[in-house]
Amino acid sequence: PPARDAHDPFFIKNPAETVSVPEEYYERVKSMHEVGGSGSIGYRYDFKREEAFKNLLRTHTTAVSSQMLYKLANQEGGFKPARYFSIDRVFRNETMDATHLCEFHQVEGLVADYNLNLGDLIGTIETFFKKIGITQLRFKPAFNPYTEPSMEIFGYHPDLKKWTEIGNSGMFRPEMLTPMGLPENVRVIAWGLSLERPTMIKYRINNIRDLFGHKVEMARTRTAPICRFDDATTA
Amino acid sequence: MPTVAVEKDALFTAVGHTYTDHEFDELCFEFGVELDDITSEREEAIKSSTSKLTKEQIESLSDVTIYKIDVPANRYDLLCIEGLSRALKIFLGDMDAPNYDIVAVEEDQMQVMNVQTKSTATVRPFVVCAILRDITFTPERYNSFIELQDQLHRNLCRQRTLVAIGTHDYDTVQGPFCYDARSPDRISFCPLTHSSSGEVFQNAKSLLEFYETDASCKHLKPYVPIIKDSPLYPVVLDANEVVMSLPPIINGSPSKITLNTTNVFIECTATDLTKANIVLDTVVSMFSEYCAKPFSVEPVKVNYLAEDGSGSILADKSYITPQMSTRSESASVEFINSLIGISATPQDMVQLCNKIQLGPASLKDNDTQLVVTVPPTRSDILHPVDIAEDVGIAYGYNNITRRVPQTSTVGGEQPLHTLGDLLREEIARAGYIEVLTHGLCSIHDNFTALRRKIDLDSAVELSNPANVEYQVVRTTLLQGLLKTLQHNKSASFTNGFKLFEISDVVKADYEHVVTETIVGARNVRNLCAVYSGPTSGFEIIHGLVDRIMTLTEVAPEEEYVKNSGKGAEEEYRVSRDGWFYTIRELKEGEGGHECAGSYFPGRAAEILLTKPGEDGFVRKSIGTFGILHPEVLGNFDILYPTSSLELELECLL
Numbered sequence: 001p002p003a004r005d006a007h008d009p010f011f012i013k014n015p016a017e018t019v020s021v022p023e024e025y026y027e028r029v030k031s032m033h034e035v036g037g038s039g040s041i042g043y044r045y046d047f048k049r050e051e052a053f054k055n056l057l058r059t060h061t062t063a064v065s066s067q068m069l070y071k072l073a074n075q076e077g078g079f080k081p082a083r084y085f086s087i088d089r090v091f092r093n094e095t096m097d098a099t100h101l102c103e104f105h106q107v108e109g110l111v112a113d114y115n116l117n118l119g120d121l122i123g124t125i126e127t128f129f130k131k132i133g134i135t136q137l138r139f140k141p142a143f144n145p146y147t148e149p150s151m152e153i154f155g156y157h158p159d160l161k162k163w164t165e166i167g168n169s170g171m172f173r174p175e176m177l178t179p180m181g182l183p184e185n186v187r188v189i190a191w192g193l194s195l196e197r198p199t200m201i202k203y204r205i206n207n208i209r210d211l212f213g214h215k216v217e218m219a220r221t222r223t224a225p226i227c228r229f230d231d232a233t234t235a
Numbered sequence: 236m237p238t239v240a241v242e243k244d245a246l247f248t249a250v251g252h253t254y255t256d257h258e259f260d261e262l263c264f265e266f267g268v269e270l271d272d273i274t275s276e277r278e279e280a281i282k283s284s285t286s287k288l289t290k291e292q293i294e295s296l297s298d299v300t301i302y303k304i305d306v307p308a309n310r311y312d313l314l315c316i317e318g319l320s321r322a323l324k325i326f327l328g329d330m331d332a333p334n335y336d337i338v339a340v341e342e343d344q345m346q347v348m349n350v351q352t353k354s355t356a357t358v359r360p361f362v363v364c365a366i367l368r369d370i371t372f373t374p375e376r377y378n379s380f381i382e383l384q385d386q387l388h389r390n391l392c393r394q395r396t397l398v399a400i401g402t403h404d405y406d407t408v409q410g411p412f413c414y415d416a417r418s419p420d421r422i423s424f425c426p427l428t429h430s431s432s433g434e435v436f437q438n439a440k441s442l443l444e445f446y447e448t449d450a451s452c453k454h455l456k457p458y459v460p461i462i463k464d465s466p467l468y469p470v471v472l473d474a475n476e477v478v479m480s481l482p483p484i485i486n487g488s489p490s491k492i493t494l495n496t497t498n499v500f501i502e503c504t505a506t507d508l509t510k511a512n513i514v515l516d517t518v519v520s521m522f523s524e525y526c527a528k529p530f531s532v533e534p535v536k537v538n539y540l541a542e543d544g545s546g547s548i549l550a551d552k553s554y555i556t557p558q559m560s561t562r563s564e565s566a567s568v569e570f571i572n573s574l575i576g577i578s579a580t581p582q583d584m585v586q587l588c589n590k591i592q593l594g595p596a597s598l599k600d601n602d603t604q605l606v607v608t609v610p611p612t613r614s615d616i617l618h619p620v621d622i623a624e625d626v627g628i629a630y631g632y633n634n635i636t637r638r639v640p641q642t643s644t645v646g647g648e649q650p651l652h653t654l655g656d657l658l659r660e661e662i663a664r665a666g667y668i669e670v671l672t673h674g675l676c677s678i679h680d681n682f683t684a685l686r687r688k689i690d691l692d693s694a695v696e697l698s699n700p701a702n703v704e705y706q707v708v709r710t711t712l713l714q715g716l717l718k719t720l721q722h723n724k725s726a727s728f729t730n731g732f733k734l735f736e737i738s739d740v741v742k743a744d745y746e747h748v749v750t751e752t753i754v755g756a757r758n759v760r761n762l763c764a765v766y767s768g769p770t771s772g773f774e775i776i777h778g779l780v781d782r783i784m785t786l787t788e789v790a791p792e793e794e795y796v797k798n799s800g801k802g803a804e805e806e807y808r809v810s811r812d813g814w815f816y817t818i819r820e821l822k823e824g825e826g827g828h829e830c831a832g833s834y835f836p837g838r839a840a841e842i843l844l845t846k847p848g849e850d851g852f853v854r855k856s857i858g859t860f861g862i863l864h865p866e867v868l869g870n871f872d873i874l875y876p877t878s879s880l881e882l883e884l885e886c887l888l
Contacts, residue, residue, distance in 0.1 A: 010675075010705070013698040014691065015743055015755030022751040040618040044509040055754060057697070057708070067750040081642045089674060089739075093701065102705060103674055113642040118627060119576025123637035139632040141267030141624070143307030149575070149624035151632060154264075171574070174618055187574070189640075214672050214718035218726045221668055 007059035008093040010102075018053045025070065026052075028179035038178045057091035061106045061192070062146065064088070066176065069112060069188065073181040081113035087195060098207045099200070105212075110172075110190035112182070118149055121169055121189040125153055128191070132198065133158060133229040134166065148173050153191065157201060164201075167193035202227075236305045237390050238271060241316040243300040245375065249320030251329055263304065266326050267628055268313065272303040311517045312592075312612035314386040315379050318521050325592055326629075332592045332610055335520055335559045336531040338368075345536045345555070347411035348502065352549065353542035354416035358462065359469040359482060361508045362414045363515045363556040364535035366405060367499040369527035376525060377494060383521060387514050395458050398505040398514045399483030401471060403490035405498035408473040414504065416467035419443075424478035425488040428452055433488070439468050439481055446484065458483050471502055515557045516611040532557055558611070565599070565606045566619035574620065575627040576635050581605065587629035593622065651760055651885055654787070655737045658762065658884075661786055665779065667735040667764055672715025674739070675705040680714040684870035686832035695741050695756050708741040708756075712763035713833070713881055717871040720767055728875050731768030731775065737761070737884065762858075763881040771862045771876035773838065777818075779880060780842060780860055784816050787887045789844065792817040813847025821859055830881070834861040844886055858882025 030052075036042025058064070064086060073079050086108045094100060111124060126137055136156035144150045147170025155166040169191035177188060196208055203224075209215045247253045254262065260270045277296040280288055288296075306313040313319050324330045348364050355362075372380070384400045392398040419440035425433055426442060428451075436442040443463050446455040461483055462468050471479045473490075480486045482504040492499065501518055505511035519532045526532075539552035568581045579587065581602040588596035593607040593616075605626075609616045616622065627635070648656070663669060675697070682689040695708040709715065716734050726732060739758040747757035764779055766772030781799075784791065790810035791799065795817040821839040823831040828841060839861025843854040860880035868877055 010700075011698045013696040015695065015745070016698070017755070019745055019753035019755050025751075036617070042617070045507050055756075057695075067752070071750055081644065083642055083644045083646070091675070093699075101673075111640050111642055113640055115573060116640055117574055117576030118632070119635050119638050120640045122576075122632075122635060123639040126637060127639060138264070140264050140269075141628045141632060143267075143309050145309075148618070148620040149627050149632075171620070174620060212671055212673075214670070214715055215722050216670065216719070218668060218719075218723045218732075221670075 009056040009059050010091050010093045012055040012057070015055055017050075018055055021053075025179060025181075032175050032179050036175075038174055038184075040175050042175070059092050060090055061086045061088050061108045062190070065108060065110055065190070066180070069110075069172075069177070069182065070180045072112060079112075079183055079186060081111075083109070083111045085109045099197075101208050101212065104208070105195035106192055107195050108190065108192040110188055112186055112188045114183075114185050114187070116171070116187040116189050118151075118171065118189075121151070121171065121191065124189065125167070125169060125191050129153075129155060129166065131229060138163070139169075142168065142170075144168065144170050146173055146176050147171055147190070153193075159204075160201060166198065167191055236269075236308055237314060237386060239304050239306055239314055239316075239319060239386070240301050241304065241319065242375075243273075243302050246302060246316055246320055249316060250323050250327075252327070259302070262323065265628075265631065266323065267307065268319075269305040270302060271305045274301050274303065275299055276301070308390065309615040311387065311391055311513065311614065312520065314390075314517075315383040315521055317379065317383075317524055318517075318612065321524070322592065326590050328590060331589065332594055332608075332612075333524075333530040335523065335561065335611055336528075337557070337559055338528075338531055338533045340534060342536065342555070345534055346500075348535055348537045349411055349413050350537060350539045351413070351415040352539045352552070353544075354467050355414060355469060356542075358416050358465045358467050359504050359506055361505045361511055362471075362502055362537060363505070363508075363511045364412075364500065364502045364537060365515055365519050365557040366533035366535060367501070367519065367523055367526055368531070368533055369497055370499055370522065370525045371527075372492075372494050372496060372525070374494065376522075377492070380492075380522060383518065387517065391510055391514060391517075395483035396461055397507045398503050398511045400514060400518065401480035401482060401486050401502045401504070402492055402518075403479050403486065403500045403502075404492050404496040405500040406496075408477060408479060408490050408500065409475055411474055412479070412500075412502070413472045413474075414469070414502070415472065416465075416469050418466060419468050422468055422470050422478060422481065424481070426481070426485045427488050427491055428455070428485060430488040430491060439470075442481070443484065455484060469504055471504070512556065512558050512560070513614045516559055516614070519557050519559065520610070520612050532559065560609075560611055560614075562609050563606055564609050564616060564619070564622060565604045566622040568598075568603055568605050570619060571605065571623040571626050574623045575630070576638070577627070577630055579626065579630060584626055587626050590629040591625040593625055651888055654888055655760060655762075655884060658783065658786065659737055661782070662735050662737075662764065662779070665733075665782065667733040667779075670716065670719050670734050670736050671738065672712070672719065672736060673704075674708055674741070675700075676707060676709050676714055677703045678706045679703075680718070681707055681709055681711060684717075684867065685711065685713060685830075686864055686867055687829060688832070690829070693743055695743055710740050710742055711830075711881060712736050712738060712740060712761050713765075713879055714871075716763055716765045716879070717867070717873065717877075720765065720873050720877070721871045724872075724874070728768050731766055731770075731772055732875075733764070733766050733775075735762070735764040737763075760884040761881055762884045763879065765877055765879045767873060767875045767877040769875065771838075772878045773862050776860050776878040776880050777840075780818070780882075783882075783887075789814045789816050789887065791815070792845075811847075813845070815845040817843050817854070819843055821861065828856070828859060830859045833864060833867050833879075834859070835864050838862040842882055846886075855886070857886040 030047040033043045033047045090106050091103045134155040138154045139151040142150040142152040150170035153167040154163050156163050172188040205211050263270045275298045277298045280293045325332055388395050420438045422439035423437040425435045443459045446452045447459050469482045477489050478487045479490045503511045503515045523530045523532050534555050536555050539549045541547045581598050584605050585596045588594045588607050596607045694710050700706050740761050741756055744757040766775045788811045792815045818840040821828050821831050821841050841856045842858045844857045845854055846852040858881050863877045
């Protein structure tokens with residue numbers, strides 16, 4: 001499936017392979033990929049254990065969110081609705097340029113509850129972005145291997161005075177949620193954005209190396225202002 | 236995301252409308268593709284840093300406007316102008332999705348591809364085929380045909396490793412065809428790359444060696460390793476043993492397609508049969524548009540021959556292709572409405588399906604179930620959520636009513652993070668500037684430059700770092716802080732330059748469990764600080780250690796208090812029962828602390844912590860601090876005496 005080709009990962013020489021995973025969960029994931037189930041026709045290929053067990057540096061924090069959802073589904077007392085967020089580092093083996101390094105930070109939020117819909121996702125995203133000063137949003141159909149429907153989030157940036165892509169979002173696919181053991185009408189809505197990009201836009205920083213890493217000028221750190229977002233009365 | 240480059244005017248002609256760039260951008264937005272760039276051949280050459288053309292040559296390039304459109308990675312039907320324009324026309328309601336027709340041919344009259352199962356199974360087991368009849372190629376269509384194959388090879392075929400496409404002039408070859416795998420010295424042919432010279436390579440291996448080294452064929456070099464060292468190479472031949480292709484490398488010259496070709500034979504060899512069928516269906520559905528009978532294709536029977544050499548056919552393995560799978564899928568009307576958050580009537584949904592290539596759609600079970608037709612161009616439809624998404628797209632995402640989930644939960648941070656955030660504030664208050672450094676670094680920076688023994692068993696090592704700067708994931712924050720000092724030489728050090736970082740390092744660990752999984756490594760949240768100035772600042776860093784312990788409610792051991800001269804403060808100290816710390820001179824040399832080499836001999840200590848209730852957590856070393864060794868400073872080009880501290884934060888939780 002196109003899932004494996006989406007990001008370029010850093011593979012690991014040592015430790016090269018995962019030591020162990022919960023085997024029953026593994027079997028359910030494998031079966032979903034190979035033959036489908038729960039209404040899905042699956043991906044219909046030979047799932048290879050060696051491939052799945054290859055270690056790599058995570059290319060997105062969704063790798064950890066999915067572990068959290070598995071925990072949520074299997075916790076003492078069973079599933080209860082939850083809202084999670086994460087702000088953490090990811091690694092991609094991509095060509096570097098002024099705005100891209102091999103490591104950066106993702107911001108991710110998700111809500112797991114019964115009968116959520118796309119309108120809930122749009123509403124949540126609007127509430128979120130209003131808090132950081134972006135009030136005009138449009139949503140574009142997109143593709144992520146693990147979400148359906150998926151939407152790219154475009155916002156009118158008040159400083160740049162133009163529309164720009166500000167994030168990605170979607171509802172996790174049943175093929176992902178069912179093997180975890182989440183109840184059938186539990187839906188998980190999620191959205192994410194990079195931390196560096198909005199920061200660079202807000203503070204007019206052109207090179208990511210001026211924001212993150214050992215080459216940051218101390219003078220910039222010393223003169224950095226407190227970070228405020230006026231409520232959108234100026235929109 | 237794959238990018239498709241199409242000539243703007245050709246695209247508008249195919250779609251049947253013209254647009255301004257802005258209007259087209261809007262259409263793309265609604266549909267779900269992205270107009271990424273507007274350029275031309277000439278402009279690309281001007282912008283390109285690798286172009287070696289002269290000014291005159293650039294001027295002679297075309298300035299016809301090209302749209303570069305990003306399409307979703309799972310939509311193989313949008314990878315060429317034919318598919319893109321067709322999808323847009325359907326979306327606009329200007330045409331219905333075509334019916335792809337497999338021409339009815341009696342099975343015993345079908346063209347045949349025989350597979351030498353035993354040999355192909357060792358290297359590239361599967362093949363699927365199809366015939367396009369009475370097709371008309373123009374230069375544009377021909378280029379698009381080649382370009383589509385390149386796109387598929389890059390994406391779905393995963394650089395030809397999963398599937399490789401071979402296309403041939405059907406009238407230059409004779410069936411029944413044979414798909415075999417033979418030792419390279421038994422394969423001789425004139426490849427497509429040598430059509431003009433007509434040179435025949437007697438041995439396929441020498442051809443591959445040529446592709447590895449020759450500059451004019453460097454685009455084929457990446458695929459050579461797929462079969463080069465295999466004892467048997469896959470090969471497609473006709474009834475007269477004419478080599479048609481050497482998958483996944485190159486087609487043969489005799490069967491090459493020209494503008495005059497009217498009948499096309501397509502073969503896709505593969506290691507993944509599901510994908511092979513998707514690839515074949517895609518090429519066929521895209522280009523059958525140009526057949527005299529549009530959207531029709533002639534089937535081929537693929538016979539897998541018994542491995543005993545008897546020539547008998549393995550009935551359970553043989554099949555007819557292309558599948559051109561059109562299937563019916565259904566989704567409940569209520570499910571679609573509830574997932575998307577709309578209230579479309581069942582009849583609305585039927586209409587909407589036509590816009591997104593899921594028509595013709597119908598209703599059943601008292602209008603509660605929507606039944607759609609999934610054409611071969613929509614292999615991305617796996618589950619009712621895919622149908623729901625498409626209905627949502629046709630409805631328009633921006634028309635959906637927003638609401639906020641009623642989920643009521645109480646928020647909070649992970650305890651380790653709260654601890655770190657609180658300490659950040661306090662340490663900053665003590666005059667330390669916070670930094671955020673990279674997680675990846677060189678083995679030199681992580682070990683050698685710090686005068687520590689290289690211990691790759693303790694670190695996570697990357698397998699193919701493009702750059703020496705990404706050899707390992709850091710096991711210490713110290714090198715990041717020292718590199719920061721190195722890059723800020725122009726800053727003032729006269730009153731001491733103080734930096735700190737609270738962030739993760741990673742250690743190899745074959746026992747650490749997270750969510751029932753053992754990956755082989757664990758993250759460790761470290762706190763690291765440095766002081767660099769006209770004096771070494773040992774007492775300042777030592778002071779920071781004491782401050783951190785006071786803030787985290789850890790009391791000094793009695794002996795330690797006696798020696799500190801700060802006994803007066805003890806009256807007011809708040810600490811947790813059973814939590815104590817002290818410091819001890821760092822042991823160097825054999826059996827000494829792994830960090831000892833970084834410090835000036837005799838000028839470093841370890842921090843020993845005691846916690847209650849935890850088996851054996853008595854005076855465990857949780858970190859070290861001291862004056863850095865001059866060699867370490869030299870390695871980072873630091874001109875001032877420097878002291879540092881690094882400890883494991885989770886121990887203080």
